[in-house]
Amino acid sequence: MNTLNHLNRRQMLQRAGMGIGSLGLASLLQQEGLAAQNPLAAKNPHFKTKAKSVIWLFINGGPSHVDTWDYKPELAKRDGQALEGFDRFTGFFANAVGGLMKSPFEFKPHGQSGKHVSSIFPNLSKHVDKMAFIHSGHTESNNHSPALFAMNCGLPRMGYPCVGSWVTYGLGSESDSLPAFVVMSDPKGRGLPKGHAANWGAGFLPSVYQGTHFRPTGDPIDNLKRPTGMNAEQQRRQLDLLKTLNQQHFEVNPFEESLAARIESFELAYRMQSAAPEALAVDKEPEHIRAMYGLDDDKCKHVAAQCLTARRMVERGVRFIQIYSGGMENQRSWDGHNDIAGNHSQFAGETDKPIAALLQDLSQRGLLDETLVVWGGEFGRLPVAQKSKKPGRDHNPHALTYWMAGGGVKGGVSYGETDEIGHKAAVDKCHVNDLHATILHLLGMDHEKLTYRHNGRDFRLTDVGGEVVKEIIA
Amino acid sequence: MFGAGTLDERMLRRSIYFMIKRSKLIPSMQLFDSPEPLVSQGSRPATIIAPQALHFMNNGQVRASAMELARQLKAQPDTAAAVTLGYQTVLGRAPTPKEQKSIASFIDVQEKSYANNGRELALADFVQVLFGLNEFIYVQ
Structure with missing residues (x-):
């Protein structure tokens, strides 16, 4: 008892169990190959490929493939006719199902590949020869949140790690002063994508791999500003004292393997305070770049700033960037239940110029080869009308279009087909798992080998599915 | 509740x-x-990342806690007593003479660097450093 009286709580725990907690931690870290080092340190891929980073333009709400990239002349011929055998519960509004509806937009061939593109993309259509289209995408849910989870995490339920987390887990970060995985959402007050942070969560992966969601307004990163009244030198002295004390403690308690990492984390944090605002300073870009992205154009300047930020992040070694176009559902995103013409014109107008500029800018800087640009949403839309004063289209999980550019994909190719009216994927169907397997492959990772043990089994992004779409890889 | x-x-x-x-x-x-709140966790991952450091350095709640304790330390007769109370409160032990020395010179410099309320702010800066110590973050 006497001896115990001289021990404080920490020493007691340490001597009694040799720090049971610390042992558990050490073995866990070793098991994950993270021992005493930064879990975000850059790692080698399974095999060598071109793509180092990803910019995923998430076309939130469900873009209509037949009004954007999947040209269906048959729809015009059968405009107004009923679609026989159609399951009216495919979408959400079973009592508003109308006849087949032609696209309100004109399609014209573009580029050497002669790809037919909707008139809502006057700028993006100039870049079709850089794009590989997947027209035969399909997913597991006709509802926004589960479909968003499926597209981001591989399964239509919440709680699983998203693509960005898997990629960061697999490859680490190339930046020593910025987050590895960044998410930007709608800055116009239209809300977050449905399911919120579960779309960029790390699930059962260590939380270090979760996306850093830049706040749409105000300070983009939590805790980036020093406390009011404290200057840089004052904070520097704090960190110096912290380092001194930590080291003095280490001399007495040499069991703390994590100490070096802790000290380094404070140094990185100190660097981040200046590196993050610098990376976000899009107004420092020269005038011709600002104009190219549309930074001075009210219609699209919010997406322009995000695309330009994405390029600056890629240049600075950020691994994975996701930009959401649109906020929540209905008129706040590409969810064109009513007035598909007005809805898609608006959101295409917000994104066409900035995304086209991003492709051009990456290309002229020689970055497109190592940056995979991905465009697509959580599902497609139906070829039949959703009846309304101005008709729209309801959700369609059976068909969706994705395109990718750069990062080792072939330009000007189209893979897979929907049926003649764009109702369902028909030729070379590409499940969400296949899309994910392809993205991982382009980054040099075998989707069957990128695993994490959880709840007694090895989990993958692609669960038990996934075929790499080799046809679009250069 | x-x-x-x-x-x-x-x-x-x-x-x-x-x-x-x-x-x-x-x-x-x-x-x-x-831990992820939807399922039970057999073991818990532990990471050391920069945003945690930013939390200790800049978070309003952390700073407010440091200021609160600093107000109590300020009532102590001298720096050595304030440092000792800070160590007992945050780490449950007395500071070593070496630690006392490093901290005393830190508090002195910080105090002079603030135009107003230097004593309290310097003590808060010191408490914030205690919060960032590995010894505080991990129970060894």
Whole structure:
């Protein structure tokens, strides 16, 4: 008892169990190959490929493939006719199902590949020869949140790690002063994508791999500003004292393997305070770049700033960037239940110029080869009308279009087909798992080998599915 | 007893008593590897990342706690006594002479560097450093 009286709580725990907690931690870290080092340190891929980073333009709400990239002349011929055998519960509004509806937009061939593109993309259509289209995408849910989870995490339920987390887990970060995985959402007050942070969560992966969601307004990163009244030198002295004390403690308690990492984390944090605002300073870009992205154009300047930020992040070694176009559902995103013409014109107008500029800018800087640009949403839309004063289209999980550019994909190719009216994927169907397997492959990772043990089994992004779409890889 | 839960940072209870809503995860707990709330966890990952350091350096709640303790330390007769009380409160032990020395010169320099209220702010800066120590973050 006497001896115990001289021990404080920490020493007691340490001597009694040799720090049971610390042992558990050490073995866990070793098991994950993270021992005493930064879990975000850059790692080698399974095999060598071109793509180092990803910019995923998430076309939130469900873009209509037949009004954007999947040209269906048959729809015009059968405009107004009923679609026989159609399951009216495919979408959400079973009592508003109308006849087949032609696209309100004109399609014209573009580029050497002669790809037919909707008139809502006057700028993006100039870049079709850089794009590989997947027209035969399909997913597991006709509802926004589960479909968003499926597209981001591989399964239509919440709680699983998203693509960005898997990629960061697999490859680490190339930046020593910025987050590895960044998410930007709608800055116009239209809300977050449905399911919120579960779309960029790390699930059962260590939380270090979760996306850093830049706040749409105000300070983009939590805790980036020093406390009011404290200057840089004052904070520097704090960190110096912290380092001194930590080291003095280490001399007495040499069991703390994590100490070096802790000290380094404070140094990185100190660097981040200046590196993050610098990376976000899009107004420092020269005038011709600002104009190219549309930074001075009210219609699209919010997406322009995000695309330009994405390029600056890629240049600075950020691994994975996701930009959401649109906020929540209905008129706040590409969810064109009513007035598909007005809805898609608006959101295409917000994104066409900035995304086209991003492709051009990456290309002229020689970055497109190592940056995979991905465009697509959580599902497609139906070829039949959703009846309304101005008709729209309801959700369609059976068909969706994705395109990718750069990062080792072939330009000007189209893979897979929907049926003649764009109702369902028909030729070379590409499940969400296949899309994910392809993205991982382009980054040099075998989707069957990128695993994490959880709840007694090895989990993958692609669960038990996934075929790499080799046809679009250069 | 558990309140509305989740995002109120003024909650003073230990986090084991918090009600966690899966759609409103607490940022500071997320930062420190709070387990995923939907399933039971056999073991818990532990990460050391820069955003945790930013939390200790700049977070309003952390700074407010440091200021609160600093106000108590300020009532001590001298720096040595203030440092000792700070160590006992935060780490449950007395500072070593070496630590006393490093901290005394730190507090002295910090105090002079502030135009107003230098003593209290310097003590708060010191308490904030204690919060960032590995010895505080991990129970060894």
